[in-house]
Amino acid sequence: MAPASDATLGETGEFGLISQLVDIFEGDEHVLVGPGDDAAVLRIKHGHVVVSTDLMVEGRHFRRDWADAADVGHRAAAQNLSDINAMGGTGRHLTIGLAAPADLPVAWALDFARGFSEECALVGATVVGGDVTRADELVIAVTVIGQCTQAPVLRSGARPGDVLALTGRQGWAAGGLAVLGRGFRSPRVLVEAYRRPEPPYAAGREAAEAGATSLIDVSDGLLSEAGHIAEASGVAVDVRRGAFEIPEPLQAVGAALGADPMQFILTGGDDHSLLATFPDTASVPAGWQVVGEVLEGEGVTVDGAAYDGPTGWTHF
Amino acid sequence: MAPASDATLGETGEFGLISQLVDIFEGDEHVLVGPGDDAAVLRIKHGHVVVSTDLMVEGRHFRRDWADAADVGHRAAAQNLSDINAMGGTGRHLTIGLAAPADLPVAWALDFARGFSEECALVGATVVGGDVTRADELVIAVTVIGQCTQAPVLRSGARPGDVLALTGRQGWAAGGLAVLGRGFRSPRVLVEAYRRPEPPYAAGREAAEAGATSLIDVSDGLLSEAGHIAEASGVAVDVRRGAFEIPEPLQAVGAALGADPMQFILTGGDDHSLLATFPDTASVPAGWQVVGEVLEGEGVTVDGAAYDGPTGWTHF
Structure with missing residues (x-):
């Protein structure tokens, strides 16, 4: 890799640049959480x-x-x-x-x-x-x-032993995008999910009130966002495939496009579902689904193994 | 002009679009001043x-x-x-x-x-x-x-009889831009004024505390910004050429480029000087210069006459 001073954005990527930028921008006493x-x-x-x-x-x-x-x-x-x-x-x-x-x-x-x-x-x-x-x-x-109205829930509070939970549609928008990318307009429910995501707007505050230890929205991909929690919290996160029921339209798209529908769920963004960690199963609010767990270590695994393939959208 | 539904941004321009946009965005009780x-x-x-x-x-x-x-x-x-x-x-x-x-x-x-x-x-x-x-x-x-820390000063409070006043460098950045546009790099003081404007950051609050009736920064051109005050306040504004002393570097650039240096002052932006109206000359704070007056009517004049030429920068 070229020295940072000669590198281009295409080489370092978004996160490579951002990590250098946050060092430049110092906060002040009114900034409780910066970039x-x-x-x-x-x-x-x-x-x-x-x-x-x-x-x-x-x-x-x-x-x-x-x-x-x-x-x-x-x-x-x-x-x-x-x-x-x-x-x-x-x-x-x-x-x-x-x-x-x-x-x-x-x-x-x-x-x-x-x-x-x-x-x-x-x-x-x-x-x-x-x-x-x-x-x-x-x-x-x-x-x-x-x-x-209460303390904001950051990405950095997940602890080993916490459970990982999700709320909102996940993978639908990615399915819709895949369909559009092939020149199709159906299944309409997926195309509409891509065009007009339905973020679970009430769920963020509910998670905070229920004692969520970390919280993030899935913009770029579930595994990618789980990776942000893992990195910010200094933990490992394991996602369980078996926790997800694959909705019928995603099954249909997978069959039509010759793709594994689980891929839409694990790496799709744009639905703006919420991913959170809670201290235990009992604290997970209604409407959330336990999809994995927080472990000691680092990085994200699926069913205990490294995930083979891109984990989400990258901006460069 | 084409009906709005067929018009392009190039046809309506920035302000044509903005005036339609503000109708779409309704405020709420927490929004004291919207777009x-x-x-x-x-x-x-x-x-x-x-x-x-x-x-x-x-x-x-x-x-x-x-x-x-x-x-x-x-x-x-x-x-x-x-x-x-x-x-x-x-x-x-x-x-x-x-x-x-x-x-x-x-x-x-x-x-x-x-x-x-x-x-x-x-x-x-x-x-x-x-x-x-x-x-x-x-x-x-x-x-x-x-x-x-006090009530914000809007564009809409100018009243006939008010005086128009300016603080900060005005026309310097435009002079620097003109120089750069011809492939030159001097006078250096103007080029630097373009590259690093020096807005009079303390002057906004001072004007507010001194009872300014309207306040705007000169981003796009002095006459253009005076026009925003005139329109928002429902008044006319007259700017007096004689109020401005033409700084030596602007005289030099005018001579070198065959341009009227007053044009940089009247229509130049990018210095982020401040333009305000005050109830009378006595209320104008130190460091501000009276450059015109507020009259009944509408629009902007220079020495009582229409200004011939563009009054500032347009974004489309």
Whole structure:
């Protein structure tokens, strides 16, 4: 590998850069949690304020021929609101930056905004600001500010002996994306799951109140996110295939595309399901499913063995 | 003009779109000021929290051959911190979204981050989060969260009879940009003014405490920003050429490029000077210069007459 000073982003990847960036940005006494978790946590007077930001790039995170403008709006909002959900909080206020080619139809931007706004309304959040500028590529930059009524749940609190649990649809959006990638439009339920994810917005706070020791949303892939918990907590995480029932549409897609449907569940993102660890099975709230356990060690295994293949989406 | 539903962004422009967008995004009782001013104002428990977001696109808002990475970092931070300054507040916490080509040197990103962080330190602000993803174009999306210790000063409070006043360098960055655009690197003081603006960070709060009736930062051009005050306040603004002393470097650049140096002052952005209205000359704080007046009517004039030419930067 080239020395860091000569390396390109394509070589170090997103996480290689981020680990160097966090060293540059020092916090202050109002920053309870800085970069590195789902959202930053700020102490502003008496409350915990959580902040997160995400980029979506056309052709990479969305395609205008695979989802209409309102769908893209729903997805963009959902992705950001989910980061606050993954802290045990609720999104309150959002800003949108829209860098767009001059030939982008205004109707697209307005439909995007309507979809975005509708998704925000699901949790009572509102758009409070934005910026619009010209670019060759369509890039959407969203920042969300949320509130936690209790201590935010970080990625770093998992302990050996904890159970790993999941809530929300998992693998559906990845199945929908695979279908779209082959030029199909069905099973419709999966395509719709990709176009309009349904994050379990109430579940983050429920997990926090139930004593979750760590919490993350599955944006990039279940095994990938489990790996973030393992790394931040200094533990190993084992995921059990047998814990998952493969939904019928994913079975159908697997058969049609010659793919293992379990792969959608283990490595799919975009559903914004929540993954958490709890001290024991008894503390897992209703609606959550135990899917593995926390062990001493490091890294992520599936049924006790290394997983062969990519564990999720990478941004470079 | 085509009906809105068929129009492109190139046809309506930034402001045409924004005016339609703000109708879509409804606020709630915690949003004291929504989109449309320099920053949104939120009531979070006891304080006024102000939020603003800005995009910078390579080739449009910066060029890597005209400014080094640290310079671009300083500019990106300054531009956003200035929006909070323009509310009478102080920037506290920022997020950065970086969409970048895979061949972007990591060293560039790190130097950018260092410059950004140094600029933030000038006001005691810190970076609390971010996102990095791949794109064909280099796009930088910054969101800043700030605090106002008094009521934020909006664009909409100017009244006929008020005086218009300015603080900070004005036209220097535009002069530097003109020089760079012709392939020159001097006068160095102007090129540096473009690369590292020096917004008058203390002046926003001072203006608020002195009773400013409206306040805005000059990002896109003095006449353009005066126009925003005029429109938001429902008044006319007249700017007096004679109020400005043309600094020697701008005279030199005007002579060298065959340009009227007053044009840099009237239509230049990027210095992030502050433009405000005050009830009378006596209330204008030290360090501010009276440059015009507020009248009944609408629009912006220069010495009582319409200004012939573009009044500032447009994003489409």
